Amino acid sequence: MVGMRVPLQELLDEVQTAIASGREQEWAARCAAALGLEGIAVSLLRGAELVWFSDETSARLEDVQFMLGQGPGLSADFAFDAAPYQVADVPDLGVEQWPQFAVEIEKLGVEAVFVWPVRVGSVQIGTLTGYRTTPGALTAQQAADGLLVADVLAGQVLAWQPQTPALHDGPGTPGTVDLHRVEVHQATGVLSVRLGVPVAEALIRLRAQAFAAGRPLSEVARKVIDKELPT
Numbered sequence: 001m002v003g004m005r006v007p008l009q010e011l012l013d014e015v016q017t018a019i020a021s022g023r024e025q026e027w028a029a030r031c032a033a034a035l036g037l038e039g040i041a042v043s044l045l046r047g048a049e050l051v052w053f054s055d056e057t058s059a060r061l062e063d064v065q066f067m068l069g070q071g072p073g074l075s076a077d078f079a080f081d082a083a084p085y086q087v088a089d090v091p092d093l094g095v096e097q098w099p100q101f102a103v104e105i106e107k108l109g110v111e112a113v114f115v116w117p118v119r120v121g122s123v124q125i126g127t128l129t130g131y132r133t134t135p136g137a138l139t140a141q142q143a144a145d146g147l148l149v150a151d152v153l154a155g156q157v158l159a160w161q162p163q164t165p166a167l168h169d170g171p172g173t174p175g176t177v178d179l180h181r182v183e184v185h186q187a188t189g190v191l192s193v194r195l196g197v198p199v200a201e202a203l204i205r206l207r208a209q210a211f212a213a214g215r216p217l218s219e220v221a222r223k224v225i226d227k228e229l230p231t
Helices: 008-014 015-021 026-034 056-068 090-097 099-106 140-159 182-195 199-213 218-227
Strands: 038-046 049-053 085-087 112-120 123-132
Touching: 008 026, 008 140, 015 026, 015 140, 026 038, 026 140, 038 140, 049 056, 049 140, 049 182, 056 099, 056 123, 056 218, 085 199, 090 099, 112 140, 123 140, 182 199, 182 218, 199 218
Parallel strands: none
Antiparallel strands: 038 049, 038 123, 085 112, 112 123
16 A cells, blocks of 8 residues: 555545645555555446546446446445445355456456445535455444545545546546546447437447457547447
């Protein structure tokens, strides 16, 4: 883990300093460590837009859920009456509930996933997802602390104002608030026009291409836009 551990509230108070000094990735990684996790990510709109992540595995975890349309963050029975939504043993539970998701994240070495709501007041705008490469539930304190981290990140999402329009996808810079699926949305529009199908169907087809190829969704989207893939 990055850096020396400090009390969580002190760490949360440092978020603006971390952003100003370009240490967002370090800050996000330390938050993950404080929660007993190995990585965290924030997505909006039921996973449609990834805006913050601490490491490549957490970003890939979100991409897999979005590509497949299944996983803890998108579960139909997702309820935050008792946050977080805990999947303490993904290989055991995931095979039954999210078979394709379980297979894909096994390749990432992820054994446990935890999801907190990212909220503005009572309105949920996204999710904070954390992972571990070992199974096991969170402690009550870790579960409660995750809500604090989610609230701080919600504030950062609301305060975010891009300096210039995002022109392409890609991993971006871990730890920063940014759009990482611009090309996915562009490619969806391209497919919709080329095939004469609704946008929702075009997105399904794009996801299917990425899954069949075993490639990141953003990479396949870029190839569609560049006309390197048949439609």
